[in-house]
Amino acid sequence: MSKNLVIVESPAKAKTIEGYLGKDFKVVSSYGHVRDLPKGDKAIDIANGFRPTYEVTADKKEVIKNLRKLAKEAETIYLASDDDREGEAISWHLKEALKLKDDFTKRIVFREITKSAIQKALENPRNIDEDLVYAQQARRILDRLVGYELSPVLWKKIKRGLSAGRVQSVAVRLVVEREREVEQFNVQSFFKISAIFDIDGKELKAELPKRFDTEAEAQAFLESCKGADFTIESLDKKPGKRSPAAPFTTSTLQQEASRKLSFSVAQTMTVAQRLYEAGKISYMRTDSVNLSDEAMNGAKNEISAAYGSEYSHPRKFKTKSQSAQEAHEAIRPTDFSAHTAGKDYNEKRLYELIWKRTIASQMADAELEKTTVSIGISTSNERLVATGEVIVFEGFLKVYIESTDDEDNGDEAKGMLPPLSIGQSLNLDNIKARQGFTRPPARYTEASLVKKLEEMGIGRPSTYAPTISTIQKREYVIKENREGNDRQYTELILKNDNIESHSLTEVTGAEKSKLFPTNIAMVVNDFLVDHFPNVIDYSFTANVEEEFDQIAQGSQHWDVMIQNFYGKFHQTVEETEQIDRREVGASRELGTDPETGKPVIARLGKFGPLVQIGE
């Protein structure tokens, strides 16, 4: 019989911690939240200060039964759920559901799963922070009120089965508005000049920093270069450096796995979960970029052993996110000496990504030498510019290069320049003026939408993947590939004092695994923007988060905060009753019925699209 019972949220964590503690401790898991508001409308007593009724969730009945039995046998119970708002609420719900007595119940917190951190936590127990629990309650009740009052409005006025909520509706709004930006984008053509010089058989590529708006201007520039002398006017060498990115959080892992491994966000989480359960990586739902001292040491030792100590550079990263709660470490390998881990191909690839990213974050900067060459044109005041980049010391680039969202490779890999000197006269091979086109903002991928949501402080690491699934399941958004269209462009080439014009073809607008809004998403979004601009506002979450913080600090009552929001919100919900559902959404006249002469109208009915004759 163990004297002490420790309850954490995750079973894998429980197993690890039990290994750190002696046989006087039994460590078990609650499997996350154990109680929640029931589904019906009895969950919140709106008339009585929004008093909530909680129930043990169906899938947690068995868990609570077991925990109750273990709690009875223990002398002291340590509630060790995560050190954040939700974790505090879990501890409180456990205390209530297990009917734990204050005298035997202690609340402990730690933000890394290391022996020293756990022991320190056990030496510094505290009580449950009631204000923090109230803040969570406010969050939960607000989400329920918004979701369960808004969704039925959509059923009545648009279509059954639809949903709306603080997080998902903003996600849909982003996709809808981006699509409209793309549709309305005004494509502009321009001409970009690049020159190639022959330096003793080696190529030197230079570009004109300015672009021409018209073919005539580009043509005129090329004309002016006929017979010109090209001379190096200046050579500017500057040292530069690049620093590694921070270790992975949930959202950055999802982004990199999407770009480098083509994983969906859900797939990334499933594979990471398996690595976590196998003890290969730390917890995968986190917003923290922090590494424990123990991890930093492990990385340092591994880097020194594998690459040499000059490659080691321990660093602590700070989160840029306002909304981060940082209850865990960053996502990292548990054992840095394991360069590979995982049972199948995908696990191995994801682990390798995590290993490299974490190791790189603790490595030295890469040192570069950047050279800028300015090339004068005897017949013009314009100057061509060539740039080169030489890596003097690889540093972290030895193991990891972060990718970017830009599909446009932009400037090609800058390499080493051939030996050059000031005053040197250059031998022109050709100058090209290539027509280019401005591009609309990129449509979202699953991962870039997650990134955007995180930047706006909307959603949490545990909900990013489910949110992305929900908006697809509701058919607000579809992920798909689209084929591009052919587009003509013009290229002018000056070679041997002769200008040739070519008309060429490129593919434009091709999309791969991008998020597109459906018609229903447009209708729902416009309806919500029209009638509930406050709730669907991009800063709504940030605003209510500020109030949750005040509740957590004890400077605001949770029920007052909810009342302030709900009064006006509920009134708006009632006002929508008056709206004629035919006014909402995309009804369209198709023509007139030849028999009756009545108009034929396509519109959205309760069960989907329909066509009707007459009003």
Next chain:
DNA sequence: CAGTGAGCGAGCTTCCGCTTGACTT
């Protein structure tokens, strides 16, 4: 008389955040 369709009523849909594992495809 069989089949169609209007009209009615009952029951259902839905949120976010914390965890896995039990399901099906």
